Amino acid sequence: MNLIDLLRMSSANLKRRKLRTFLTVLGVIIGTASIVVMISLGLGMQEAMYAQVEEYGGLTSIDVTGMNSYGGGYYFEDSEQSDPAKYLTDDTLEELKGISHIEAAVPRLTAEALLLKGKYQGWVTLIGLTPEGFAREKIELAEGSSLPDPKAGELQMVFGNGIITNMYDKNGGGGYWETGEYPDIDFMNDTVFYILDTDAYYQTQGNSGMMGENGEQVKPPKKHIVSASGMVDGTPDDYNMHYYDVYCDLETLKTMLKKEFRGKVIPGQPSTSSGKPYNYLVYSSVKVYVDELDNVDGVQEAIRALGYNTSSNIEYMESMKSQFAIIQAVLGGIGAVSLFVAAIGIANTMMMSIYERTKEIGVIKVLGCDLKNIKQMFLMEAAFIGLLGGVIGNVLSYLISFVINRIVSAEAILGVDGSISYIPPWLALASMGFAVLVGMAAGYFPALRAMRLSPLAAIRNE
Amino acid sequence: MKKVIEVNGLYKFYRVGDSVVRALNGVDFTIHEGEFCAIVGTSGSGKSTLLNMLAGLEKPTRGEIIISGCHIEKMKENELVKFRRERVGFIFQSFHLLGTMNALENVALPLSFRGVPKSIRLKKADQMLNLVNLSKHKKHFPNQMSGGQQQRVGVARALVVDPDIIFADEPTGNLDSHTSEEVMHLMQKVVREQKKTLVMVTHDEHLASYADRIFHIMDGKIVRIEDNREIHKEEQQEKKKESEEKDHEKE
Numbered sequence: 005m006n007l008i009d010l011l012r013m014s015s016a017n018l019k020r021r022k023l024r025t026f027l028t029v030l031g032v033i034i035g036t037a038s039i040v041v042m043i044s045l046g047l048g049m050q051e052a053m054y055a056q057v058e059e060y061g062g063l064t065s066i067d068v069t070g071m072n073s074y075g076g077g078y079y080f081e082d083s084e085q086s087d088p089a090k091y092l093t094d095d096t097l098e099e100l101k102g103i104s105h106i107e108a109a110v111p112r113l114t115a116e117a118l119l120l121k122g123k124y125q126g127w128v129t130l131i132g133l134t135p136e137g138f139a140r141e142k143i144e145l146a147e148g149s150s151l152p153d154p155k156a157g158e159l160q161m162v163f164g165n166g167i168i169t170n171m172y173d174k175n176g177g178g179g180y181w182e183t184g185e186y187p188d189i190d191f192m193n194d195t196v197f198y199i200l201d202t203d204a205y206y207q208t209q210g211n212s213g214m215m216g217e218n219g220e221q222v223k224p225p226k227k228h229i230v231s232a233s234g235m236v237d238g239t240p241d242d243y244n245m246h247y248y249d250v251y252c253d254l255e256t257l258k259t260m261l262k263k264e265f266r267g268k269v270i271p272g273q274p275s276t277s278s279g280k281p282y283n284y285l286v287y288s289s290v291k292v293y294v295d296e297l298d299n300v301d302g303v304q305e306a307i308r309a310l311g312y313n314t315s316s317n318i319e320y321m322e323s324m325k326s327q328f329a330i331i332q333a334v335l336g337g338i339g340a341v342s343l344f345v346a347a348i349g350i351a352n353t354m355m356m357s358i359y360e361r362t363k364e365i366g367v368i369k370v371l372g373c374d375l376k377n378i379k380q381m382f383l384m385e386a387a388f389i390g391l392l393g394g395v396i397g398n399v400l401s402y403l404i405s406f407v408i409n410r411i412v413s414a415e416a417i418l419g420v421d422g423s424i425s426y427i428p429p430w431l432a433l434a435s436m437g438f439a440v441l442v443g444m445a446a447g448y449f450p451a452l453r454a455m456r457l458s459p460l461a462a463i464r465n466e
Numbered sequence: 467m468k469k470v471i472e473v474n475g476l477y478k479f480y481r482v483g484d485s486v487v488r489a490l491n492g493v494d495f496t497i498h499e500g501e502f503c504a505i506v507g508t509s510g511s512g513k514s515t516l517l518n519m520l521a522g523l524e525k526p527t528r529g530e531i532i533i534s535g536c537h538i539e540k541m542k543e544n545e546l547v548k549f550r551r552e553r554v555g556f557i558f559q560s561f562h563l564l565g566t567m568n569a570l571e572n573v574a575l576p577l578s579f580r581g582v583p584k585s586i587r588l589k590k591a592d593q594m595l596n597l598v599n600l601s602k603h604k605k606h607f608p609n610q611m612s613g614g615q616q617q618r619v620g621v622a623r624a625l626v627v628d629p630d631i632i633f634a635d636e637p638t639g640n641l642d643s644h645t646s647e648e649v650m651h652l653m654q655k656v657v658r659e660q661k662k663t664l665v666m667v668t669h670d671e672h673l674a675s676y677a678d679r680i681f682h683i684m685d686g687k688i689v690r691i692e693d694n695r696e697i698h699k700e701e702q703q704e705k706k707k708e709s710e711e712k713d714h715e716k717e
């Protein structure tokens with residue numbers, strides 16, 4: 005029997021009992037749609053996460069921090085007795101150059117600063133980057149902005165677009181978070197001051213005697229005028245990863261800090277056990293850029309072997325991935341239950357159909373229809389139910405997914421753009437294939453049964 | 467003449483509870499090519515059992531069945547199906563047409579099991595329906611035809627595969643006597659014209675007289691074989707003469 009004839013007979017049998025076929029297919033439609041929609045939710049979340057990671061520096065960078073340093077877990081009180089602390093210094097950068105697959109290692113130095121403008125003040129973290137660091141960071145600047153010039157001789161700054169929300173009224177009037185209004189400060193054009201030695205500022209502000217802890221007189225800290233070279237692109241409503249940061253040139257920041265805190269320990273920097281500062285500055289972190297994703301693990305291992313702490317998005321990704329795998333398995337499992345029920349429906353339909361057609365099967369056996377053909381005919385019927393259900397189920401899934409994405413925005417739930425339900429082509433294809441497979445599996449035993457029917461018993465059965 | 471069916475020492479026992487039913491109790495005979503044979507006997511004498519065994523629908527308990535040189539008692543089920551597909555036509559008592567197909571498609575069905583393309587299949591089926599005088603009922607479904615018409619479709623279906631042997635179990639069992647005569651005439655005509663071997667089961671002595679040879683069976687044994695060949699020949703010659711005379715008269 006050729007394939008077309010088999011197909012013709014199978015489909016004729018399905019057409020014969022339209023309502024029953026429809027109900028069976030309906031089961032498969034619901035099963036397929038529930039699997040696809042469930043998995044699409046998991047995939048949507050995963051997609052959103054990828055997008056987020058991409059935004060936050062991609063997957064090929066590693067953040068290196070020192071051991072036992074201020075970046076590490078615990079403080080450096082006993083640093084000289086116990087393990088020597090591993091600070092990130094220029095030596096570190098040299099060390100990192102010895103590791104292959106590293107494209108660049110850019111240090112970053114951070115310092116706390118206080119911005120002052122009229123009655124407003126606000127805490128910010130100054131981040132010093134090398135020119136290469138700026139190039140790698142790919143900060144999107146607003147119009148008319150430029151990156152800090154390392155040769156300017158003064159500390160030029162690039163303000164994050166959310167810094168304005170940090171400014172508050174020092175007399176108790178509150179800031180943006182209290183009033184809901186942005187203070188009227190234009191960092192680019194207004195005269196804004198900043199203070200690096202904030203301890204001294206508070207000591208001189210608070211008590212009239214202007215006395216330090218040791219009784220010696222504290223000089224009021226120097227107020228510097230901010231020289232803003234640019235703003236990060238975006239309004240204060242658009243959050244991005246540079247939102248709360250203020251960037252400046254690393255070397256200039258070093259010089260400034262050294263001058264400002266001559267003979268004292270710079271806040272955030274380590275000191276010797278006797279409380280004296282080191283004669284070099286310690287970076288708060290080094291960002292290592294790896295050439296390829298596959299090498300990230302290896303490079304990370306190598307850096308750890310040197311005694312530093314590392315963290316990268318890949319670890320976050322890995323842990324997220326396994327979490328998503330679990331979520332997807334659970335969601336898919338819920339969907340699979342309904343497809344399983346549909347499979348039972350198919351098996352039942354096929355059994356009924358065989359009982360109904362016992363005589364017919366007997367007759368075609370007597371007339372010489374091959375046993376294999378009989379089996380194929382019933383398997384095809386079951387597969388066809390699966391296919392039909394799979395195809396319609398997918399159409400339904402796309403509709404449901406569309407509606408979900410319309411009603412529920414991913415932004416509200418996950419805090420990132422993108423759709424919450426995402427059906428990639430492979431999912432559609434795989435689910436259809438799966439539906440066909442389920443149909444055939446459900447139809448297999450009924451088909452065997454049909455094949456084994458005794459022709460004589462079948463035709464006797466009046 | 468060539469032997470088509472040879473049966474040697476055929477036994478078939480059924481176990482029903484503790485007792486054994488001897489449905490066939492030692493049967494031997496030979497059927498030659500182009501013969502029309504009838505198996506006659508009372509109800510329960512084992513006629514259907516014998517026919518089913520000849521068609522490979524049931525396994526004998528003991529004995530040999532040789533059809534066109536093949537021992538069918540040794541065949542496996544799929545070989546038997548293949549054997550039926552290629553050599554055997556079957557006519558059932560209750561017609562057993564497929565209700566979802568019209569007359570033409572029903573006749574074409576056995577050809578589809580052989581993988582014959584649809585257009586050729588339908589053409590052959592068409593010819594067969596003409597042969598059985600059903601040219602007006604080709605598009606009718608079984609439930610739109612009388613019993614006699616349905617059985618003629620059944621005959622066409624058995625003939626369409628051009629089988630070596632046709633088996634028929636009480637082909638007229640569900641028809642009235644007049645229609646039965648019609649169908650018998652048709653079968654006799656077809657067998658003579660196309661030189662087919664036909665084995666028919668019936669319990670009606672009169673209908674059996676259409677056959678060349680009649681096997682009388684009782685309690686699973688063949689008790690008598692009646693040979694009508696000479697009588698049939700004479701009848702035919704008489705008919706010929708009559709028609710020739712009529713032709714003369716016309717002239």
Ligand SMILES: Nc1ncnc2c1ncn2[C@@H]1O[C@H](COP(=O)(O)OP(=O)(O)OP(=O)(O)O)[C@@H](O)[C@H]1O
Pocket residue numbers: 480481482487488489507508509510511512513514515516669
């Ligand atoms: N499957 C079976 N199991 C047990 N006994 C059976 C079976 N088939 C047939 N028999 C017995 O074998 C004997 C012959 O049956 P068979 O059907 O061949 O009779 P038959 O000559 O065709 O009768 P009828 O003219 O009524 O059709 C009967 O006694 C019947 O009871």
Ligand SMILES: [Mg+2]
Pocket residue numbers: 513514515
């Ligand atoms: Mg019988």
